[in-house]
Amino acid sequence: xxxxxxxxxxxxxxxxxxxxxxxxxxxxxxxxxxxxxxxxxxxxxxxxxxxxxxxxxxxxxxxxxxxxxxxxxxxxxxxxxxxxxxxxxxxxxxxxxxxxxxxxxxxxxxxxxxxxxxxxxxxxxxxxxxxxxxxxxxxxxxxxxxxxxxxxxxxxxxxxxxxxxxxxxxxxxxxxxxxxxxxxxxxxxxxxxxxxxxxxxxxxxxxxxxxxxxxxxxxxxxxxxxxxxxxxxxxxxxxxxxxxxxxxxxxxxxxxxxxxxxxxxxxxxxxxxxxxxxxxxxxxxxxx
Amino acid sequence: xxxxxxxxxxxxxxxxxxxxxxxxxxxxxxxxxxxxxxxxxxxxxxxxxxxxxxxxxxxxxxxxxxxxxxxxxxxxxxxxxxxxxxxxxxxxxxxxxxxxxxxxxxxxxxxxxxxxxxxxxxxxxxxxxxxxxxxxxxxxxxxxxxxxxxxxxxxxxxxxxxxxxxxxxxxxxxxxxxxxxxxxxxxxxxxxxxxxxxxxxxxxxxxxxxxxxxxxxxxxxxxxxxxxxxxxxxxxxxxxxxxxxxxxxxxxxxxxxxxxxxxxxxx
Numbered sequence: 001x002x003x004x005x006x007x008x009x010x011x012x013x014x015x016x017x018x019x020x021x022x023x024x025x026x027x028x029x030x031x032x033x034x035x036x037x038x039x040x041x042x043x044x045x046x047x048x049x050x051x052x053x054x055x056x057x058x059x060x061x062x063x064x065x066x067x068x069x070x071x072x073x074x075x076x077x078x079x080x081x082x083x084x085x086x087x088x089x090x091x092x093x094x095x096x097x098x099x100x101x102x103x104x105x106x107x108x109x110x111x112x113x114x115x116x117x118x119x120x121x122x123x124x125x126x127x128x129x130x131x132x133x134x135x136x137x138x139x140x141x142x143x144x145x146x147x148x149x150x151x152x153x154x155x156x157x158x159x160x161x162x163x164x165x166x167x168x169x170x171x172x173x174x175x176x177x178x179x180x181x182x183x184x185x186x187x188x189x190x191x192x193x194x195x196x197x198x199x200x201x202x203x204x205x206x207x208x209x210x211x212x213x214x215x216x217x218x219x220x221x222x223x224x225x226x227x228x229x230x231x232x233x234x235x236x237x238x239x240x241x242x243x244x245x246x247x248x249x250x251x252x253x254x255x256x257x258x259x260x261x262x263x264x265x266x267x268x269x270x271x272x273x274x275x276x277x278x279x280x281x282x283x284x285x286x287x288x
Numbered sequence: 289x290x291x292x293x294x295x296x297x298x299x300x301x302x303x304x305x306x307x308x309x310x311x312x313x314x315x316x317x318x319x320x321x322x323x324x325x326x327x328x329x330x331x332x333x334x335x336x337x338x339x340x341x342x343x344x345x346x347x348x349x350x351x352x353x354x355x356x357x358x359x360x361x362x363x364x365x366x367x368x369x370x371x372x373x374x375x376x377x378x379x380x381x382x383x384x385x386x387x388x389x390x391x392x393x394x395x396x397x398x399x400x401x402x403x404x405x406x407x408x409x410x411x412x413x414x415x416x417x418x419x420x421x422x423x424x425x426x427x428x429x430x431x432x433x434x435x436x437x438x439x440x441x442x443x444x445x446x447x448x449x450x451x452x453x454x455x456x457x458x459x460x461x462x463x464x465x466x467x468x469x470x471x472x473x474x475x476x477x478x479x480x481x482x483x484x485x486x487x488x489x490x491x492x493x494x495x496x497x498x499x500x501x502x503x504x505x506x507x508x509x510x511x512x513x514x515x516x517x518x519x520x521x522x523x524x525x526x527x528x529x530x531x532x533x534x535x536x537x538x539x540x541x542x543x544x545x546x547x548x549x550x551x552x553x554x555x
Binding site for chain 2: 053080101116125157
Protein backbone atom coordinates (compact mmCIF):
# COMPACT_ATOMS: atom_id res chain seq x y z
CA UNK A 1 0.00 0.00 0.00
CA UNK A 2 1.36 3.42 -0.85
CA UNK A 3 1.93 5.80 2.02
CA UNK A 4 -0.61 8.56 2.29
CA UNK A 5 0.78 11.80 0.96
CA UNK A 6 0.67 14.51 3.63
CA UNK A 7 -2.24 16.81 2.97
CA UNK A 8 -3.49 20.15 4.21
CA UNK A 9 -7.22 20.19 3.56
CA UNK A 10 -7.77 18.90 0.01
CA UNK A 11 -4.44 20.08 -1.35
CA UNK A 12 -1.17 18.19 -1.16
CA UNK A 13 1.41 20.02 0.92
CA UNK A 14 4.21 21.09 -1.40
CA UNK A 15 7.41 22.82 -0.60
CA UNK A 16 10.37 24.11 -2.52
CA UNK A 17 12.52 21.09 -2.00
CA UNK A 18 15.77 20.02 -3.62
CA UNK A 19 16.33 16.79 -1.70
CA UNK A 20 15.51 13.82 -3.86
CA UNK A 21 17.20 10.71 -5.16
CA UNK A 22 16.86 8.90 -8.45
CA UNK A 23 15.95 5.23 -8.42
CA UNK A 24 15.34 2.59 -11.05
CA UNK A 25 14.93 3.41 -14.73
CA UNK A 26 11.31 3.84 -15.83
CA UNK A 27 11.64 4.77 -19.49
CA UNK A 28 14.44 4.66 -22.03
CA UNK A 29 14.30 6.38 -25.40
CA UNK A 30 17.16 4.99 -27.42
CA UNK A 31 17.98 6.86 -30.62
CA UNK A 32 14.33 6.99 -31.74
CA UNK A 33 13.95 8.00 -35.39
CA UNK A 34 10.74 8.45 -37.37
CA UNK A 35 11.06 9.14 -41.07
CA UNK A 36 8.34 9.53 -43.70
CA UNK A 37 9.17 11.43 -46.85
CA UNK A 38 11.37 13.57 -44.57
CA UNK A 39 12.84 13.02 -41.12
CA UNK A 40 10.40 13.85 -38.29
CA UNK A 41 12.33 12.56 -35.30
CA UNK A 42 16.04 12.03 -35.56
CA UNK A 43 17.88 10.30 -32.74
CA UNK A 44 15.63 11.09 -29.78
CA UNK A 45 17.51 9.80 -26.75
CA UNK A 46 16.61 10.24 -23.10
CA UNK A 47 15.46 8.44 -20.00
CA UNK A 48 13.27 8.87 -16.95
CA UNK A 49 14.40 7.52 -13.59
CA UNK A 50 12.13 7.00 -10.63
CA UNK A 51 12.37 10.07 -8.44
CA UNK A 52 12.15 9.59 -4.70
CA UNK A 53 11.65 12.18 -1.97
CA UNK A 54 12.33 11.32 1.64
CA UNK A 55 9.17 10.38 3.51
CA UNK A 56 6.93 10.68 0.46
CA UNK A 57 5.54 8.24 -2.07
CA UNK A 58 4.82 10.17 -5.20
CA UNK A 59 5.18 9.97 -8.93
CA UNK A 60 6.65 12.69 -11.08
CA UNK A 61 5.77 14.85 -14.06
CA UNK A 62 8.01 15.06 -17.11
CA UNK A 63 6.98 17.59 -19.74
CA UNK A 64 8.02 17.11 -23.33
CA UNK A 65 8.00 20.65 -24.62
CA UNK A 66 8.30 21.81 -28.19
CA UNK A 67 6.74 24.14 -30.74
CA UNK A 68 3.79 23.00 -32.87
CA UNK A 69 4.64 20.68 -35.75
CA UNK A 70 7.99 19.61 -34.31
CA UNK A 71 7.03 15.93 -33.99
CA UNK A 72 5.74 15.77 -30.42
CA UNK A 73 2.72 13.70 -31.39
CA UNK A 74 4.89 11.23 -33.30
CA UNK A 75 7.06 10.79 -30.21
CA UNK A 76 3.88 10.49 -28.12
CA UNK A 77 2.67 7.64 -30.34
CA UNK A 78 6.06 5.91 -30.15
CA UNK A 79 6.20 6.11 -26.32
CA UNK A 80 2.58 4.89 -26.15
CA UNK A 81 3.50 1.85 -28.25
CA UNK A 82 0.95 2.88 -30.87
CA UNK A 83 3.62 3.31 -33.52
CA UNK A 84 6.94 1.61 -34.19
CA UNK A 85 9.80 4.06 -34.74
CA UNK A 86 11.61 3.76 -38.08
CA UNK A 87 14.67 2.91 -36.01
CA UNK A 88 15.65 3.01 -32.35
CA UNK A 89 13.59 1.77 -29.44
CA UNK A 90 11.37 2.79 -26.54
CA UNK A 91 11.72 0.53 -23.51
CA UNK A 92 10.12 0.39 -20.08
CA UNK A 93 11.63 -0.47 -16.68
CA UNK A 94 15.02 -1.44 -18.08
CA UNK A 95 13.40 -4.12 -20.26
CA UNK A 96 15.12 -5.10 -23.50
CA UNK A 97 11.92 -5.28 -25.55
CA UNK A 98 10.02 -2.41 -27.14
CA UNK A 99 7.01 -0.92 -25.38
CA UNK A 100 3.66 -2.44 -26.39
CA UNK A 101 0.36 -0.59 -26.73
CA UNK A 102 -1.57 -0.99 -23.49
CA UNK A 103 1.49 -0.95 -21.22
CA UNK A 104 1.42 2.83 -20.88
CA UNK A 105 -1.66 4.81 -19.97
CA UNK A 106 -2.51 7.21 -22.79
CA UNK A 107 -4.77 10.24 -22.64
CA UNK A 108 -4.95 11.73 -26.12
CA UNK A 109 -5.78 15.36 -26.81
CA UNK A 110 -9.52 14.80 -27.32
CA UNK A 111 -9.87 12.64 -24.18
CA UNK A 112 -11.07 9.53 -26.00
CA UNK A 113 -13.78 7.51 -24.29
CA UNK A 114 -16.28 5.02 -25.63
CA UNK A 115 -19.38 7.07 -26.28
CA UNK A 116 -21.53 3.94 -26.35
CA UNK A 117 -20.63 3.14 -22.75
CA UNK A 118 -21.50 5.06 -19.61
CA UNK A 119 -18.76 6.53 -17.40
CA UNK A 120 -19.09 3.43 -15.20
CA UNK A 121 -18.94 1.15 -18.25
CA UNK A 122 -15.81 2.91 -19.51
CA UNK A 123 -14.09 2.53 -16.14
CA UNK A 124 -15.14 -1.09 -15.60
CA UNK A 125 -13.93 -2.03 -19.08
CA UNK A 126 -10.47 -0.71 -18.17
CA UNK A 127 -10.52 -2.14 -14.65
CA UNK A 128 -11.27 -5.64 -15.91
CA UNK A 129 -8.46 -5.62 -18.47
CA UNK A 130 -5.77 -6.63 -16.00
CA UNK A 131 -7.34 -9.78 -14.63
CA UNK A 132 -9.02 -8.10 -11.65
CA UNK A 133 -12.04 -9.88 -10.21
CA UNK A 134 -15.40 -8.19 -10.70
CA UNK A 135 -15.50 -7.09 -7.04
CA UNK A 136 -11.95 -5.72 -7.14
CA UNK A 137 -12.71 -3.88 -10.39
CA UNK A 138 -15.86 -2.38 -8.90
CA UNK A 139 -13.96 -1.25 -5.83
CA UNK A 140 -11.19 0.34 -7.91
CA UNK A 141 -13.74 2.19 -10.06
CA UNK A 142 -15.68 3.46 -7.05
CA UNK A 143 -12.46 4.74 -5.46
CA UNK A 144 -11.49 6.65 -8.61
CA UNK A 145 -15.00 8.02 -9.15
CA UNK A 146 -14.82 9.37 -5.64
CA UNK A 147 -11.29 10.72 -6.02
CA UNK A 148 -12.11 12.52 -9.27
CA UNK A 149 -15.47 13.85 -8.01
CA UNK A 150 -17.35 11.89 -10.66
CA UNK A 151 -19.60 9.74 -8.50
CA UNK A 152 -22.70 11.68 -9.57
CA UNK A 153 -21.89 11.08 -13.23
CA UNK A 154 -21.31 7.32 -13.10
CA UNK A 155 -24.41 6.58 -15.19
CA UNK A 156 -23.87 9.42 -17.65
CA UNK A 157 -22.59 8.88 -21.17
CA UNK A 158 -19.38 10.74 -22.13
CA UNK A 159 -21.32 13.05 -24.46
CA UNK A 160 -23.13 14.41 -21.41
CA UNK A 161 -19.92 15.46 -19.63
CA UNK A 162 -18.11 18.78 -19.67
CA UNK A 163 -14.56 18.90 -21.06
CA UNK A 164 -13.03 18.81 -17.56
CA UNK A 165 -15.19 15.89 -16.44
CA UNK A 166 -14.39 14.02 -19.63
CA UNK A 167 -10.67 14.56 -19.06
CA UNK A 168 -10.92 13.23 -15.51
CA UNK A 169 -12.78 10.12 -16.69
CA UNK A 170 -10.15 9.56 -19.40
CA UNK A 171 -7.35 9.86 -16.81
CA UNK A 172 -9.17 7.57 -14.38
CA UNK A 173 -9.75 5.01 -17.12
CA UNK A 174 -6.07 4.93 -18.02
CA UNK A 175 -4.96 4.80 -14.36
CA UNK A 176 -7.10 1.69 -13.98
CA UNK A 177 -5.36 -0.28 -16.67
CA UNK A 178 -1.84 1.11 -17.09
CA UNK A 179 0.86 -0.56 -15.08
CA UNK A 180 3.59 2.00 -15.77
CA UNK A 181 2.93 5.67 -16.33
CA UNK A 182 0.48 8.06 -17.87
CA UNK A 183 1.17 9.79 -21.15
CA UNK A 184 -0.86 12.89 -21.98
CA UNK A 185 -1.01 14.73 -25.30
CA UNK A 186 -1.61 18.49 -25.15
CA UNK A 187 -3.87 18.51 -22.07
CA UNK A 188 -3.87 22.35 -22.04
CA UNK A 189 -4.71 22.88 -25.69
CA UNK A 190 -7.53 25.36 -26.28
CA UNK A 191 -8.35 25.89 -22.60
CA UNK A 192 -8.97 29.21 -20.88
CA UNK A 193 -6.60 30.20 -18.02
CA UNK A 194 -8.96 29.09 -15.24
CA UNK A 195 -9.50 25.65 -16.75
CA UNK A 196 -5.76 25.35 -17.40
CA UNK A 197 -5.15 25.95 -13.69
CA UNK A 198 -7.73 23.29 -12.83
CA UNK A 199 -6.06 20.80 -15.21
CA UNK A 200 -2.64 21.58 -13.71
CA UNK A 201 -4.04 20.94 -10.23
CA UNK A 202 -5.57 17.65 -11.36
CA UNK A 203 -2.26 16.48 -12.84
CA UNK A 204 -0.27 17.49 -9.76
CA UNK A 205 -2.86 15.79 -7.57
CA UNK A 206 -2.64 12.57 -9.60
CA UNK A 207 1.16 12.57 -9.73
CA UNK A 208 1.55 13.20 -6.00
CA UNK A 209 -1.00 10.65 -4.91
CA UNK A 210 0.82 7.43 -5.79
CA UNK A 211 4.38 6.26 -6.36
CA UNK A 212 3.47 4.76 -9.74
CA UNK A 213 1.70 7.85 -11.03
CA UNK A 214 4.46 9.24 -13.21
CA UNK A 215 3.02 11.46 -15.93
CA UNK A 216 4.63 12.43 -19.21
CA UNK A 217 2.93 15.48 -20.66
CA UNK A 218 3.47 16.42 -24.30
CA UNK A 219 2.73 20.10 -24.70
CA UNK A 220 3.69 23.40 -26.28
CA UNK A 221 2.36 25.37 -23.29
CA UNK A 222 5.51 26.66 -21.58
CA UNK A 223 3.94 28.19 -18.44
CA UNK A 224 1.81 25.14 -17.65
CA UNK A 225 4.77 22.85 -18.27
CA UNK A 226 6.95 24.73 -15.77
CA UNK A 227 4.06 24.85 -13.31
CA UNK A 228 3.57 21.07 -13.13
CA UNK A 229 6.86 19.47 -14.20
CA UNK A 230 9.87 18.32 -12.25
CA UNK A 231 11.75 17.66 -15.49
CA UNK A 232 11.43 19.44 -18.84
CA UNK A 233 12.55 17.97 -22.12
CA UNK A 234 12.86 20.45 -24.93
CA UNK A 235 12.28 18.93 -28.35
CA UNK A 236 13.76 20.77 -31.33
CA UNK A 237 15.74 20.59 -34.55
CA UNK A 238 19.40 21.22 -35.16
CA UNK A 239 20.27 24.43 -37.01
CA UNK A 240 21.77 23.96 -40.48
CA UNK A 241 24.74 25.87 -41.90
CA UNK A 242 22.62 29.00 -42.35
CA UNK A 243 21.41 28.80 -38.74
CA UNK A 244 17.85 27.76 -39.61
CA UNK A 245 16.34 24.65 -37.95
CA UNK A 246 16.49 21.63 -40.26
CA UNK A 247 16.13 17.85 -40.23
CA UNK A 248 14.33 15.75 -37.66
CA UNK A 249 13.76 16.74 -34.05
CA UNK A 250 15.57 15.41 -31.01
CA UNK A 251 15.74 16.31 -27.32
CA UNK A 252 17.88 19.45 -27.32
CA UNK A 253 17.78 20.37 -23.64
CA UNK A 254 16.81 18.79 -20.34
CA UNK A 255 15.81 21.13 -17.50
CA UNK A 256 15.89 19.51 -14.08
CA UNK A 257 13.32 21.68 -12.33
CA UNK A 258 13.52 19.51 -9.20
CA UNK A 259 17.25 20.15 -9.02
CA UNK A 260 16.70 23.84 -9.66
CA UNK A 261 14.23 23.98 -6.78
CA UNK A 262 11.37 24.87 -9.13
CA UNK A 263 9.30 21.71 -8.68
CA UNK A 264 6.45 20.98 -6.24
CA UNK A 265 5.90 24.63 -5.46
CA UNK A 266 2.22 25.69 -5.62
CA UNK A 267 3.23 29.35 -5.80
CA UNK A 268 5.84 28.92 -8.47
CA UNK A 269 4.21 31.48 -10.78
CA UNK A 270 4.99 34.27 -8.36
CA UNK A 271 8.71 33.48 -8.34
CA UNK A 272 11.09 35.42 -10.60
CA UNK A 273 12.83 32.17 -11.63
CA UNK A 274 9.54 30.98 -13.15
CA UNK A 275 9.24 34.09 -15.30
CA UNK A 276 12.91 33.96 -16.29
CA UNK A 277 12.72 30.31 -17.34
CA UNK A 278 9.47 30.91 -19.25
CA UNK A 279 11.05 33.82 -21.12
CA UNK A 280 14.17 31.79 -21.84
CA UNK A 281 12.17 28.86 -23.21
CA UNK A 282 10.01 31.16 -25.34
CA UNK A 283 13.15 32.61 -26.88
CA UNK A 284 14.48 29.09 -27.48
CA UNK A 285 11.24 28.07 -29.25
CA UNK A 286 12.00 30.53 -32.05
CA UNK A 287 15.26 28.74 -32.78
CA UNK A 288 13.83 25.20 -32.79
CA UNK B 289 -45.90 37.90 -19.21
CA UNK B 290 -47.36 36.93 -22.57
CA UNK B 291 -44.97 35.36 -25.02
CA UNK B 292 -44.79 36.95 -28.43
CA UNK B 293 -44.50 34.65 -31.44
CA UNK B 294 -41.64 35.51 -33.71
CA UNK B 295 -42.41 35.20 -37.43
CA UNK B 296 -40.44 32.39 -39.10
CA UNK B 297 -39.73 32.24 -42.82
CA UNK B 298 -40.20 28.57 -43.65
CA UNK B 299 -38.82 29.05 -47.15
CA UNK B 300 -35.33 29.81 -45.90
CA UNK B 301 -32.92 26.84 -45.66
CA UNK B 302 -31.80 25.69 -42.18
CA UNK B 303 -34.43 27.80 -40.44
CA UNK B 304 -34.82 26.42 -36.90
CA UNK B 305 -38.40 25.28 -36.35
CA UNK B 306 -40.10 24.02 -33.20
CA UNK B 307 -40.97 20.31 -33.15
CA UNK B 308 -44.70 21.02 -32.87
CA UNK B 309 -44.48 23.21 -35.95
CA UNK B 310 -42.74 20.43 -37.84
CA UNK B 311 -45.54 18.05 -36.90
CA UNK B 312 -48.12 20.63 -37.95
CA UNK B 313 -46.39 21.04 -41.32
CA UNK B 314 -46.43 17.27 -41.93
CA UNK B 315 -50.12 17.05 -40.97
CA UNK B 316 -51.05 20.02 -43.16
CA UNK B 317 -49.22 18.70 -46.21
CA UNK B 318 -50.66 15.19 -45.77
CA UNK B 319 -54.16 16.69 -45.49
CA UNK B 320 -53.55 18.81 -48.59
CA UNK B 321 -52.40 15.75 -50.58
CA UNK B 322 -55.47 13.81 -49.43
CA UNK B 323 -57.75 16.75 -50.35
CA UNK B 324 -56.19 17.00 -53.80
CA UNK B 325 -56.73 13.30 -54.30
CA UNK B 326 -60.34 13.48 -53.10
CA UNK B 327 -61.10 16.46 -55.31
CA UNK B 328 -59.43 14.96 -58.37
CA UNK B 329 -61.73 14.64 -61.37
CA UNK B 330 -59.70 11.85 -62.94
CA UNK B 331 -61.84 8.94 -64.09
CA UNK B 332 -59.09 6.35 -63.81
CA UNK B 333 -57.78 7.37 -60.40
CA UNK B 334 -59.92 5.79 -57.65
CA UNK B 335 -61.32 8.19 -55.06
CA UNK B 336 -60.48 7.71 -51.34
CA UNK B 337 -63.91 6.24 -50.47
CA UNK B 338 -63.51 3.67 -53.27
CA UNK B 339 -60.10 2.69 -51.92
CA UNK B 340 -61.57 2.42 -48.41
CA UNK B 341 -64.34 0.12 -49.61
CA UNK B 342 -61.84 -1.95 -51.59
CA UNK B 343 -59.67 -2.31 -48.48
CA UNK B 344 -62.61 -3.56 -46.41
CA UNK B 345 -63.52 -6.00 -49.17
CA UNK B 346 -59.93 -7.29 -49.37
CA UNK B 347 -59.84 -7.83 -45.63
CA UNK B 348 -63.24 -9.50 -45.49
CA UNK B 349 -63.11 -11.69 -48.59
CA UNK B 350 -59.53 -11.92 -49.89
CA UNK B 351 -57.62 -12.48 -46.63
CA UNK B 352 -55.55 -9.31 -46.89
CA UNK B 353 -54.34 -9.51 -43.31
CA UNK B 354 -53.37 -13.17 -43.63
CA UNK B 355 -51.39 -12.40 -46.79
CA UNK B 356 -49.85 -9.42 -45.03
CA UNK B 357 -48.69 -11.65 -42.18
CA UNK B 358 -47.09 -14.06 -44.71
CA UNK B 359 -45.13 -11.13 -46.17
CA UNK B 360 -44.22 -9.64 -42.78
CA UNK B 361 -42.71 -12.97 -41.71
CA UNK B 362 -40.65 -13.21 -44.91
CA UNK B 363 -39.57 -9.57 -44.61
CA UNK B 364 -38.50 -9.86 -40.94
CA UNK B 365 -36.64 -13.12 -41.51
CA UNK B 366 -34.80 -11.65 -44.50
CA UNK B 367 -34.01 -8.50 -42.51
CA UNK B 368 -32.55 -10.51 -39.63
CA UNK B 369 -30.50 -12.75 -41.93
CA UNK B 370 -29.17 -9.90 -44.08
CA UNK B 371 -28.26 -7.84 -41.00
CA UNK B 372 -26.43 -10.73 -39.36
CA UNK B 373 -24.54 -11.53 -42.56
CA UNK B 374 -23.68 -7.90 -43.33
CA UNK B 375 -22.46 -7.17 -39.78
CA UNK B 376 -20.40 -10.37 -39.76
CA UNK B 377 -18.82 -9.46 -43.10
CA UNK B 378 -18.16 -5.87 -41.98
CA UNK B 379 -16.42 -7.22 -38.86
CA UNK B 380 -14.36 -9.63 -40.96
CA UNK B 381 -13.48 -6.76 -43.31
CA UNK B 382 -11.45 -5.13 -40.53
CA UNK B 383 -8.87 -7.81 -41.39
CA UNK B 384 -7.23 -7.03 -44.76
CA UNK B 385 -7.77 -10.57 -46.08
CA UNK B 386 -11.54 -10.19 -46.05
CA UNK B 387 -11.75 -6.63 -47.38
CA UNK B 388 -11.83 -7.68 -51.08
CA UNK B 389 -14.70 -10.08 -50.33
CA UNK B 390 -16.60 -7.31 -48.58
CA UNK B 391 -16.01 -4.89 -51.46
CA UNK B 392 -17.14 -7.52 -53.97
CA UNK B 393 -20.31 -8.09 -51.93
CA UNK B 394 -21.02 -4.35 -51.95
CA UNK B 395 -20.43 -4.20 -55.72
CA UNK B 396 -23.15 -6.84 -56.25
CA UNK B 397 -25.79 -4.18 -55.54
CA UNK B 398 -25.53 -3.17 -59.19
CA UNK B 399 -26.77 -6.59 -60.34
CA UNK B 400 -30.37 -7.03 -61.40
CA UNK B 401 -32.34 -10.07 -60.22
CA UNK B 402 -32.83 -11.43 -63.75
CA UNK B 403 -30.86 -14.64 -64.10
CA UNK B 404 -29.77 -14.42 -60.47
CA UNK B 405 -33.15 -15.77 -59.36
CA UNK B 406 -32.40 -18.99 -61.23
CA UNK B 407 -29.34 -19.55 -59.03
CA UNK B 408 -31.40 -18.96 -55.91
CA UNK B 409 -34.07 -21.38 -57.20
CA UNK B 410 -31.45 -24.10 -57.53
CA UNK B 411 -30.39 -23.77 -53.90
CA UNK B 412 -33.84 -23.19 -52.36
CA UNK B 413 -36.02 -26.07 -51.25
CA UNK B 414 -39.36 -24.23 -51.22
CA UNK B 415 -41.03 -20.97 -52.19
CA UNK B 416 -40.64 -19.29 -48.81
CA UNK B 417 -36.92 -20.15 -48.66
CA UNK B 418 -36.50 -18.75 -52.16
CA UNK B 419 -38.25 -15.52 -51.18
CA UNK B 420 -36.19 -15.11 -48.02
CA UNK B 421 -32.94 -15.86 -49.88
CA UNK B 422 -33.56 -13.31 -52.68
CA UNK B 423 -34.85 -10.65 -50.31
CA UNK B 424 -31.98 -11.16 -47.86
CA UNK B 425 -29.49 -10.91 -50.72
CA UNK B 426 -31.09 -7.65 -51.92
CA UNK B 427 -30.89 -6.13 -48.44
CA UNK B 428 -27.46 -7.59 -47.63
CA UNK B 429 -25.61 -5.90 -50.50
CA UNK B 430 -26.95 -2.47 -49.54
CA UNK B 431 -26.25 -2.99 -45.86
CA UNK B 432 -22.66 -4.08 -46.53
CA UNK B 433 -22.21 -0.96 -48.66
CA UNK B 434 -23.48 1.26 -45.84
CA UNK B 435 -21.37 -0.43 -43.18
CA UNK B 436 -18.19 -0.35 -45.27
CA UNK B 437 -18.74 3.32 -45.98
CA UNK B 438 -19.16 4.03 -42.26
CA UNK B 439 -16.08 1.97 -41.38
CA UNK B 440 -14.03 3.86 -43.96
CA UNK B 441 -15.08 7.14 -42.33
CA UNK B 442 -14.05 5.90 -38.86
CA UNK B 443 -10.95 7.65 -37.56
CA UNK B 444 -7.93 5.89 -36.07
CA UNK B 445 -8.75 7.29 -32.60
CA UNK B 446 -11.17 4.62 -31.31
CA UNK B 447 -8.86 1.84 -32.49
CA UNK B 448 -5.89 3.50 -30.78
CA UNK B 449 -7.98 3.97 -27.67
CA UNK B 450 -8.79 0.25 -27.60
CA UNK B 451 -5.10 -0.55 -28.00
CA UNK B 452 -4.15 1.72 -25.10
CA UNK B 453 -6.56 -0.30 -22.96
CA UNK B 454 -4.71 -3.47 -23.91
CA UNK B 455 -7.31 -4.78 -26.39
CA UNK B 456 -6.13 -6.75 -29.37
CA UNK B 457 -7.42 -7.79 -32.80
CA UNK B 458 -11.04 -9.08 -32.78
CA UNK B 459 -11.72 -7.59 -29.34
CA UNK B 460 -11.08 -4.18 -30.93
CA UNK B 461 -13.43 -5.09 -33.78
CA UNK B 462 -16.11 -6.09 -31.28
CA UNK B 463 -15.76 -2.80 -29.38
CA UNK B 464 -15.48 -0.45 -32.36
CA UNK B 465 -17.76 -2.13 -34.92
CA UNK B 466 -20.28 -4.26 -33.02
CA UNK B 467 -20.83 -2.05 -29.98
CA UNK B 468 -19.61 1.32 -31.23
CA UNK B 469 -21.60 1.14 -34.47
CA UNK B 470 -24.78 -0.41 -33.02
CA UNK B 471 -26.68 2.81 -33.76
CA UNK B 472 -25.44 2.85 -37.36
CA UNK B 473 -26.42 -0.81 -37.76
CA UNK B 474 -29.94 -0.09 -36.51
CA UNK B 475 -30.21 2.91 -38.84
CA UNK B 476 -29.15 0.74 -41.76
CA UNK B 477 -31.70 -1.87 -40.67
CA UNK B 478 -34.39 0.80 -40.99
CA UNK B 479 -33.27 1.62 -44.51
CA UNK B 480 -33.06 -2.02 -45.48
CA UNK B 481 -36.47 -2.78 -44.06
CA UNK B 482 -37.79 -0.17 -46.51
CA UNK B 483 -35.72 -1.65 -49.35
CA UNK B 484 -37.23 -5.03 -48.41
CA UNK B 485 -40.79 -3.80 -48.85
CA UNK B 486 -39.99 -2.36 -52.29
CA UNK B 487 -38.39 -5.66 -53.36
CA UNK B 488 -41.16 -7.77 -51.87
CA UNK B 489 -43.54 -7.46 -54.81
CA UNK B 490 -40.83 -8.58 -57.22
CA UNK B 491 -39.81 -11.50 -55.01
CA UNK B 492 -43.36 -12.69 -54.34
CA UNK B 493 -44.11 -12.39 -58.01
CA UNK B 494 -41.72 -15.27 -58.66
CA UNK B 495 -43.73 -17.63 -56.46
CA UNK B 496 -47.28 -16.32 -56.35
CA UNK B 497 -48.70 -19.66 -55.20
CA UNK B 498 -47.10 -19.12 -51.75
CA UNK B 499 -49.27 -16.03 -51.23
CA UNK B 500 -48.19 -12.78 -49.62
CA UNK B 501 -49.32 -9.20 -50.00
CA UNK B 502 -46.89 -8.61 -52.88
CA UNK B 503 -48.39 -11.50 -54.85
CA UNK B 504 -51.87 -10.14 -54.08
CA UNK B 505 -50.82 -6.71 -55.35
CA UNK B 506 -49.55 -8.19 -58.61
CA UNK B 507 -52.77 -10.16 -59.09
CA UNK B 508 -54.98 -7.09 -58.61
CA UNK B 509 -52.69 -4.99 -60.79
CA UNK B 510 -52.89 -7.58 -63.55
CA UNK B 511 -56.65 -6.92 -63.86
CA UNK B 512 -56.14 -3.19 -63.39
CA UNK B 513 -58.30 -3.08 -60.24
CA UNK B 514 -56.84 0.23 -59.19
CA UNK B 515 -58.93 0.75 -56.05
CA UNK B 516 -57.69 -2.58 -54.69
CA UNK B 517 -54.13 -1.83 -55.83
CA UNK B 518 -54.24 1.48 -53.95
CA UNK B 519 -55.70 -0.22 -50.87
CA UNK B 520 -52.88 -2.79 -50.84
CA UNK B 521 -50.26 -0.09 -51.41
CA UNK B 522 -51.69 1.95 -48.54
CA UNK B 523 -51.50 -1.15 -46.33
CA UNK B 524 -47.85 -1.73 -47.25
CA UNK B 525 -47.10 1.96 -46.62
CA UNK B 526 -48.74 1.83 -43.19
CA UNK B 527 -46.93 -1.37 -42.19
CA UNK B 528 -43.63 0.04 -43.44
CA UNK B 529 -44.08 3.22 -41.42
CA UNK B 530 -45.01 1.29 -38.27
CA UNK B 531 -42.00 -1.01 -38.73
CA UNK B 532 -39.77 2.04 -39.23
CA UNK B 533 -41.13 3.68 -36.07
CA UNK B 534 -40.56 0.47 -34.08
CA UNK B 535 -36.97 0.19 -35.30
CA UNK B 536 -36.44 3.85 -34.44
CA UNK B 537 -37.75 3.20 -30.92
CA UNK B 538 -35.49 0.16 -30.65
CA UNK B 539 -32.53 2.33 -31.62
CA UNK B 540 -33.40 4.97 -29.02
CA UNK B 541 -33.79 2.31 -26.34
CA UNK B 542 -30.67 0.30 -27.23
CA UNK B 543 -28.41 3.21 -28.18
CA UNK B 544 -29.45 6.20 -26.05
CA UNK B 545 -26.06 7.84 -26.67
CA UNK B 546 -26.75 8.18 -30.39
CA UNK B 547 -28.93 11.25 -29.91
CA UNK B 548 -26.75 12.92 -27.27
CA UNK B 549 -24.89 16.04 -28.26
CA UNK B 550 -27.12 16.58 -31.30
CA UNK B 551 -28.98 19.83 -31.51
CA UNK B 552 -32.68 19.31 -30.91
CA UNK B 553 -35.32 21.88 -31.58
CA UNK B 554 -37.55 22.91 -28.65
CA UNK B 555 -41.01 21.42 -28.57
